[in-house]
Amino acid sequence: MDKLLKLIDENLQREELDVDYLCKNLFISRTGLYQKIKSISDQPVGEFIRTARLNKGVYIMTHEDINLNELIDRIGFQSVSYFSRAFKKEFGVTQSQFVQDLNKKKQLLE
Template sequence: MRYMDSNYMTDINVDNICKLFSFSSSHFSRLFKQNTGEAFSRYLSKVRLEHAIVLLSNTDKPIDQIAYECGFKSTSYFSYSFKKEFLVSPLKYRMQMKG
């Protein structure tokens, strides 16, 4: 989890993590879910979205730049994930925070 918190902006996936820490993917996935209560991909998405919130709240960076800096491969997927998690688009969230 610390590795994910430090490397969320890179192309992290289960296979990379398993090679890095010498786990089989099924064993790693099972342990990860037992310890976090969430699947690996869900946890990673939450970490990325938490960093996006900080950038949306504290910078004027364009949303597409924030998406890529937080490890999302496309702005549309970032917007979809953000809205699914927070029930508001990244742009509306920023506007609400700026008041």
């Protein structure tokens, strides 16, 4: 499992990071990979990768001053529109709303 998470984290920027890429690099069958990921996350492999990308994106947004285009390049999304749809589906708010809410919370703590 540690190998899986490390492989995903180190290759998030690669567009070719998908089921086949993981199977090839982990020396595991597609079925084995699906079973492993489903057992720990209750998600299909593609969704698991997308969630990892989005979580890394949140980490980057909260720790670095970065523009959206650079962010999506670093986490392997092909377009801003796809990133925006996926982000809203995952977190229930847009990326800009998320950042605004985060900034409001920071101000309250200061």
